[in-house]
Every structure is written in structure tokens, then in C-alpha cells.
Amino acid sequence: MKNPSAPKKITWIIGLICGILGIIGHFADVKVLTEHNYTLLLIGFIVLAAGTTLKEV
Structure with a gap:
């Protein structure tokens, strides 16, 4: 199994925005x-x- 790596900044921002919108919804x-x-x-x-x-x- 590979070691996890930090995602790119844009990937992290997209995931965060989707999560926040889901919580707001x-x-x-x-x-x-x-x-x-x-x-x-x-x-x-x-x-x-x-x-x-x-x-x-």
C-alpha cells in the first residue's frame, strides 16, 4: 500500500467547497x-x- 500524499491545493479546495455546501444544504x-x-x-x-x-x- 502506498503512503498517502498531500493533495494539490485545487483538489483540496474543491473537496472542501463540496463538503461545506453539503453541510449548508x-x-x-x-x-x-x-x-x-x-x-x-x-x-x-x-x-x-x-x-x-x-x-x-
């Missing part, structure tokens, strides 16, 4: 965000996991 009544809050959280987690697993992401 869970607690606030914003139609688009509320409908997709779990999807946004999942996408944010996958982006961050891929960023630490894959070297060039």
Missing part, C-alpha cells in the same frame, strides 16, 4: 443544496480521498 433550507446535500458531501469526500491516494491529483 443539510442545515439551511436552500432548495438546490438541500436536495443534493448527501451527494455533495460524498463528492467532497471522494475528491479528498482521491487527492491523498493518487499522486498527481
